[in-house]
Amino acid sequence: xxxxxxxxxxxxxxxxxxxxLRDPGLTYKEDMETGMKAALKGGFTTLVAMAxxxxxxxxxxxxxxxxxxxxxxxxxxLVQVCALTKDFSEDDLVxxxxxxxxxxxxxxxxxxxxxxGTMKKGLAASTExxxxxATHCEPETETVERDIALLxxxxxxxxxxxxxxxxxxxxxxxxKAEGLDITCEVTPHHLYASAMExxxxxxxxxxxxxxxxxxxxxxxxxxxxxxxxAPHSDEDKLKGAPGINNFETAFxxxxxxxxxxGIPVERxxxxxxxxxxxxxxxxxxxxxERYAGDLVLVDLDAEERVDPKTxxxxxxxxxxxxxxxxxxxxxxxxxxxxxxxNGSLV
Ligand code: DOR
Ligand code: ZN
Ligand code: ZN
Numbered sequence: 001x002x003x004x005x006x007x008x009x010x011x012x013x014x015x016x017x018x019x020x021l022r023d024p025g026l027t028y029k030e031d032m033e034t035g036m037k038a039a040l041k042g043g044f045t046t047l048v049a050m051a052x053x054x055x056x057x058x059x060x061x062x063x064x065x066x067x068x069x070x071x072x073x074x075x076x077x078l079v080q081v082c083a084l085t086k087d088f089s090e091d092d093l094v095x096x097x098x099x100x101x102x103x104x105x106x107x108x109x110x111x112x113x114x115x116x117g118t119m120k121k122g123l124a125a126s127t128e129x130x131x132x133x134a135t136h137c138e139p140e141t142e143t144v145e146r147d148i149a150l151l152x153x154x155x156x157x158x159x160x161x162x163x164x165x166x167x168x169x170x171x172x173x174x175x176k177a178e179g180l181d182i183t184c185e186v187t188p189h190h191l192y193a194s195a196m197e198x199x200x201x202x203x204x205x206x207x208x209x210x211x212x213x214x215x216x217x218x219x220x221x222x223x224x225x226x227x228x229x230a231p232h233s234d235e236d237k238l239k240g241a242p243g244i245n246n247f248e249t250a251f252x253x254x255x256x257x258x259x260x261x262g263i264p265v266e267r268x269x270x271x272x273x274x275x276x277x278x279x280x281x282x283x284x285x286x287x288x289e290r291y292a293g294d295l296v297l298v299d300l301d302a303e304e305r306v307d308p309k310t311x312x313x314x315x316x317x318x319x320x321x322x323x324x325x326x327x328x329x330x331x332x333x334x335x336x337x338x339x340x341x342n343g344s345l346v
Contacts (some may be wrong), residue, residue, distance in 0.1 A: 005297060008330065009265065011275040014044030014251065015293030017108075017185055017280070018134070018226035019159055020243070021047070023066070024124040025054025028233040031312045037248070040340040042247040042270075043296035043329040044227070046077040048280070050109040058083040058094050064103035067160030075339070077294075079280065081105045084122045084133065084146035093122070095218065104280060107134035109161065109202075112143060121149060122157030125316055132280060134159040139202035141167040147173045151182060159279065162186040162228050164202040166212035173221045183279050185211055185224040189244050189252035189320075196295070198319035200230070201242040218263045224279065225271040229316035229327040245317045249306050251298065253320070255327030256308045265300065302328035312345075 008204045021035040030038075036112075041049055051057035057066065063080050069303070070078035083101045086092040088111040099106075105318060106122065108260045113135070126133040135157055137143035144160055146152045148171060151158050163169055163184045194210040216222035227250045230243025246253075306323045308316035332340035339346055 003100075003297070003331070003332040007194060007299075007301075009267045009298050011043070011296045011298060013275040013332065013334070014043045014230070014294055015046040015048075015273040015280075016044045016227050016247075017048045017159070017224050018278070019047050019049055019229040019247070020052065020109075020231065021049040022023060022231060023053060023069070024037045024294075028314070029233055029236065032069055033073055033075070034314045035229070035231070036070075036073060037345050038247040038311065039076050039229075040332045040334070040345060041276075041312050041329065042249070043251050043298070043332050044076060045294035045332065045339075046079065046223070048079040048081060048105055048170065048276075050106060051081045051083040052088075052110040055088055056083050057081065058086045058096040060307070061104060063099055067102055074101050076334070079103060079105055080132070081107050081109070081190075084108050084113065086119060091118050093118065096125050096280070099206065100104045100131060105134055106131055107136060109134070109136045110139075112137055113190050114224055116142065116146070116150065119270055120154050123151055123154040123158065126156035126158070127221055127241050130157075132157050132159050134161050136161050138163050138165070141165055141171060144168050145171050146179065148182065151175070151180050152178070158182045162190070162202060162212070162226065163290075164190045164205045164209065166209050169212055169216045169221060174219065176256055183223040183275075186217065186222050186228040187226060187228045188250045191257045192253045192320070196319055198244070199240060199242045200244050203297060208246065208325045214257060214261050214263075215257070218261065220269070223271065225268065226276075230317075231313050232317045234317075237317050243314050243317065244286055244319065245308070245311065245315050247313060248311050249318065252304070252325035252327045255300065259300075259326055277318040294334060295333040296329055297331040299328045299330050300326070302326070304328055
């Protein structure tokens with residue numbers, strides 16, 4: 001089949017370093033299949049799924065079960081995050097020996113690790129077992145600063161999830177200047193909007209915070225564009241569940257911001273694909289051969305209004321329901337095959 005790419009842009013498949021697939025246990029919000037299909041529609045071919053499932057992903061059997069499920073589906077590649085501590089407790093670390101076989105990212109997303117001793121042991125383990133420790137310590141800049149201080153004493157591979165504040169970014173810039181092994185990620189919603197009431201964790205910030213994040217994306221101090229895709233049912237949102245359904249709008253939200261700020265799309269591509277690949281592959285030693293033939297064809301001139309009714313995701317929670325966005329994913333290729341084509345999964 002011949003594909004007309006005239007005037008379009010072909011990019012490497014996007015690698016989402018931070019999403020929530022809700023499988024197992026919370027599959028009324030999303031399951032692996034609906035999540036991965038929504039992701040492919042959004043141009044994401046590899047997903048790093050956080051561990052706050054039910055039960056929590058804190059042992060090798062659970063990780064293996066999800067990796068097998070992903071293999072059977074054959075949609076996206078999955079990096080299933082393992083919790084740092086059993087059941088997200090404050091002090092009971094998971095068994096790294098057995099879990100490391102299935103993952104190279106550990107994180108207690110949704111829960112901050114308050115216990116410094118635990119965080120120190122986690123950092124030491126990230127060096128010993130060669131994995132990325134992703135910390136959910138934003139929204140508090142003080143906690144990011146604490147983690148940086150711990151990293152200074154105990155070398156490790158630290159990744160700071162969903163940064164939302166200028167102060168946090170400044171702390172991370174300083175840590176990078178010291179030569180510490182630290183990376184950070186931003187979400188589409190914190191780059192796109194400020195001062196909104198919609199419940200998300202971390203919350204929407206001020207306009208100056210948002211501007212600082214955009215400059216961080218431009219100058220390279222922010223490494224990675226994630227999604228923090230956090231699907232929730234209408235009922236759970238009414239009860240106050242934090243989170244935004246992002247897979248199907250992330251690229252257009254990011255591109256709209258980048259284009260508006262005059263940041264080249266090549267930089268966005270780095271942040272969506274190259275940087276997360278490098279962070280999880282080269283430094284952490286993930287050896288599986290990935291990404292070959294994972295591609296996204298985008299139309300950068302297309303403008304479209306978001307319509308959550310058209311989401312493939314099981315949930316529709318977004319405050320950007322009528323937003324006019326620029327940039328559209330036309331096709332997604334997985335392993336050289338067409339996986340998503342202009343509105344339908346193949
Ligand atoms: O808003 C959020 N919701 N932020 C997170 O990091 C977790 C997520 C969730 O699991 O719903
Ligand atoms: Zn989080
Ligand atoms: Zn999250």
